[in-house]
Amino acid sequence: MALLSRASKYAVNPIQEEDEVAMRLIRSGKKVIQINRGDPPSYFKTPKYMIDAFVRALRENHTGYANPLGITELREAISDRYRRLYGTDAGTDKITVTQGVSEALIFLNSMLLDHGDSAVIFKPFYTQYLPDMQFYGGKPIVESYEERLGWNIDTDSLSRRLRSGANSNRIKYMLITNPNNPTGTVLSRKVLEELVDLANEHGIVLVSDEIYDEIVYNGAKFTSVAELAKGVPHVIIGGASKILDATGFRIGFMMVPGEDRASVQINGAIKNLARVRLSANTPAQYAVAEGLRNSAEHKKAIGSMVKSISERVNFASKLINESGYMHTVVPNGAFYLFPRLHIGELKIKDDREFVDKLLKEEYVQLTRGSGFGARNYVRLVALPPKEVLASAIEKMERFCRRHSR
Amino acid sequence: MALLSRASKYAVNPIQEEDEVAMRLIRSGKKVIQINRGDPPSYFKTPKYMIDAFVRALRENHTGYANPLGITELREAISDRYRRLYGTDAGTDKITVTQGVSEALIFLNSMLLDHGDSAVIFKPFYTQYLPDMQFYGGKPIVESYEERLGWNIDTDSLSRRLRSGANSNRIKYMLITNPNNPTGTVLSRKVLEELVDLANEHGIVLVSDEIYDEIVYNGAKFTSVAELAKGVPHVIIGGASKILDATGFRIGFMMVPGEDRASVQINGAIKNLARVRLSANTPAQYAVAEGLRNSAEHKKAIGSMVKSISERVNFASKLINESGYMHTVVPNGAFYLFPRLHIGELKIKDDREFVDKLLKEEYVQLTRGSGFGARNYVRLVALPPKEVLASAIEKMERFCRRHSR
DSSP: OOSSOSGGGGOOOGGGTTHHHHHHHHHTTOOOEEOOSOOGGGTSOOOHHHHHHHHHHHHTTOOSOOOTTOOHHHHHHHHHHHHHHHOOOOOGGGEEEESHHHHHHHHHHHHHOOTTOEEEEEESOOTTHHHHHHHTTOEEEEEEEEGGGTTEEOHHHHHHHHHHOTTGGGEEEEEEESSOTTTOOOOOHHHHHHHHHHHHHHTOEEEEEOTTTTOBOTTOOOOOHHHHOTTSOEEEEEESTTTTTOGGGOOEEEEOOOOSHHHHHHHHHHHHHHHHTOOSOHHHHHHHHHHHHOHHHHHHHHHHHHHHHHHHHHHHHHHHHHHSSEEOOOOSBSSEEOOEEOGGGBSOOSHHHHHHHHHHHHOEEOEEGGGGTOTTBEEEEOOSOHHHHHHHHHHHHHHHHHTBO | OOSSOSGGGGOOOGGGTTHHHHHHHHHTTOOOEEOOSOOGGGTSOOOHHHHHHHHHHHHTTOOSOOOTTOOHHHHHHHHHHHHHHHOOOOOGGGEEEESHHHHHHHHHHHHHOOTTOEEEEEESOOTTHHHHHHHTTOEEEEEEEEGGGTTEEOHHHHHHHHHHOTTGGGEEEEEEESSOTTTOOOOOHHHHHHHHHHHHHHTOEEEEEOTTTTOBOTTOOOOOHHHHOTTSOEEEEEESTTTTTOGGGOOEEEEOOOOSHHHHHHHHHHHHHHHHTOOSOHHHHHHHHHHHHOHHHHHHHHHHHHHHHHHHHHHHHHHHHHHSSEEOOOOSBSSEEOOEEOGGGBSOOSHHHHHHHHHHHHOEEOEEGGGGTOTTBEEEEOOSOHHHHHHHHHHHHHHHHHTBO
């Protein structure tokens, strides 16, 4: 008998799989450009007004367990934010604070999936979506973000798939990321409206991971599912990590605004799961509450960060598309580039070998596209300053040249 | 088809189930004595040297993702502590930082249990053990801590159970809490040695939750499983919440010291699970590292806290045993009292009704013993000052008098 559970084999994270090699290189004195992890605080200092609020909470002894659902101040700040930005009417009782989006995804899958249930995700997907679903026995239905549509969704194709599905009554949820990781695409309002209609038609809970919702540029306009899905059961996932530049605080949330039966059941199940694990970090919740509440400071911080990010993304996109060895759709949200490798022109088998050899030969750490469900793509994090990005892309070019057919 | 998974019904936390009633009472102006939650920071300020370290980490911009396995400083501090206190030789690679013991328990069950696998727990057990196991499809084998043995384990009974078990090759782990929650008992070295032998004989992984290991008094001597189980696969769970008086930091750990095949597999599975959820709160890890490393400050803080706790526990135990309506074994560890109600003498059906009515009539919030697997007991948290405990117990007595047959 195997010691470990069958599920345990699904616990993999492609973003970190080269970390041990990278560490070995760094320890041996090599300078490694690590652009595999989407960690804004590594490049932009977490705003001082939030750090001050965190320190204040510590000095005021907010160090015990918090309300398992999240402190009231934070849930109010989240509720106010959604009312202000998206006109969503969701009181604090519709919101549960989670330990990052990571925990929200575990809650989502564990509360909805029995062995053999299905859920719809779109590739390229955030690396955690597939293993988390499979860990809880889910059978993925993998639709696509279409590169030819600037990584938007072909809702006709989705509609055909849902209609043809004999087992469509076992599809529990449909999960999108908007803006997307890894493609950096902001989904169009029209696509979102069609997704809401399809979710409604097929009785599928629509889940929208909007962790990057304020990191939008190049003229794109972000639309929250919360604006469109009124009356249709939906779950909004978000958090402090990206828009408040505070990944290490581990504060996310789940919001289930609906009053319908499915929404009420889901909201109740989330709360029960939150109660079992006691609470999220207490003082961090005060910092995030202030982060959301203090609009003046937040506006300054996010404005400046998004300006830098857009410049870096556009700069790196241009270099990549000039290289001749790869091509990327230019993103209009988040901070990733997801170029397709012209793999046929290289003496390299696939994206896995590409990422592995690039790290060992050029000391640049990326993430393989197959980890996102898209073979022969790679993901770069475009957060570092331009000179670092330029150097990384130059090394990638040199690597391609050396391995070209 | 049900929307929610079958597992979701196991997500319950008896400790918080009266919270909504209590909140309603508090909002209506009632003064409620809440002694249901084991939260030291509510009564003892988290030591300043740790708060200072936390603030320093924030000011030094440790706000991004941490190493998913835990920052090196903290894993070293944990490794050093176990070497110093228990002679355990476990390097940093044997240690993974978790988001409290709560997450450690989720890791434990999800990595080891397939549907139908068994695990041994002992009642009264910490409330989370049973639902977490069932959530991941486990079939509990519930043995007992014996009140007649001062809540120690009757290892002969356990041995007979394990030998008779036709399905014993499906028992994945045996989980103890030492010192125990809710009974406050420190397990004897002899019992622990016998548990190690039984785990070894039956090929069961021994898991020891030692979160209260420094909260020991009344002449008891704590023994870590790590001291005894060398060569036998075992997992030690611990954390900052209780001994460092910092529940809201949400920092725990799992340590798997063994070099045997099972230990290596388990350690690997823990790391994979940790990588998927990215990291624990980053600055809190620096605070906990300092908490463990600064022996002089820690000794002062824990010494003073344990002195107060032992006085409060002994004081409250005496009052309870004088009341005539209930009886408790006097604890020698942790900070809970777990009295047996003389329910036959009361016009009250069971512990659930007792706890519910006590809250509504006397504004004292306890936790029902059946949540720990022990009907007609209740759990009190003996952390508050003596006058609060005296008042709570007086109200309990008055309540019993009023409802006596």
